[in-house]
Amino acid sequence: MNTLDAIAKRKSIRKYKAEQIKDSALEEIIKAGKTAPNAGPFQITVIQNAKLLAKITEIALAAMKNSGNDFLMSRAALPGYTPLYGAPTLLVLSAPQANPYSMANTSNAATNMTIAATDLGLGSCYMITPQLAFTADPSLAKEANIPEGFSVICAVAVGYSDGNAFSTERSDVDNVNYVK
Numbered sequence: 001m002n003t004l005d006a007i008a009k010r011k012s013i014r015k016y017k018a019e020q021i022k023d024s025a026l027e028e029i030i031k032a033g034k035t036a037p038n039a040g041p042f043q044i045t046v047i048q049n050a051k052l053l054a055k056i057t058e059i060a061l062a063a064m065k066n067s068g069n070d071f072l073m074s075r076a077a078l079p080g081y082t083p084l085y086g087a088p089t090l091l092v093l094s095a096p097q098a099n100p101y102s103m104a105n106t107s108n109a110a111t112n113m114t115i116a117a118t119d120l121g122l123g124s125c126y127m128i129t130p131q132l133a134f135t136a137d138p139s140l141a142k143e144a145n146i147p148e149g150f151s152v153i154c155a156v157a158v159g160y161s162d163g164n165a166f167s168t169e170r171s172d173v174d175n176v177n178y179v180k
């Protein structure tokens with residue numbers, strides 16, 4: 001797939017088949033994450049352990065319900081909603097909290113990985129909600145071997161798409177101006 005097609009085709013996928021992605025695809029996705037623009041350290045933690053994924057799902061859902069944030073609470077209340085959407089692979093991005101560019105560094109890597117996943121015929125979703133789980137329960141960071149001094153900032157779910165669910169509308173606002 002050509003790069004512009006992959007960028008145009010990428011959509012947030014919110015329903016996944018249980019089938020695990022191939023290791024070769026995972027390595028390509030990681031390579032894409034590692035080669036994103038960055039200004040400082042970050043870590044990509046690959047979680048494919050079903051028990052840990054279930055624990056993150058459960059804690060993230062509870063955190064969304066208790067967040068006090070109308071949007072998160074309304075999403076969590078949707079029938080059948082689970083924050084990781086059954087994805088068999090979760091790429092968790094963490095970085096030092098003290099670096100003002102950690103959000104940019106991890107998000108650039110995450111975006112590159114979603115485009116690589118699209119190119120490989122896989123579904124993906126950039127997500128903040130796993131961060132809620134890691135904040136609510138610090139034991140998750142230990143279980144996931146998040147490096148000392150690093151905080152989870154965002155994550156990317158990856159897997160084979162299983163159709164459409166919990167879709168969001170891409171807003172079509174005119175947010176471009178030109179100075180020539």
Ligand SMILES: Cc1cc2nc3c(=O)[nH]c(=O)nc-3n(C[C@H](O)[C@H](O)[C@H](O)COP(=O)(O)O)c2cc1C
Nearest residue numbers: 010011012013014125126127128129130168169170
């Ligand atoms: C900062 C940020 C946080 C997001 N967090 C989540 C999330 O936790 N769960 C989710 O399903 N989607 C999340 N998204 C994905 C957006 O909902 C999605 O990108 C947007 O609705 C546009 O849809 P598209 O990705 O299909 O084009 C997040 C996106 C951004 C930029």
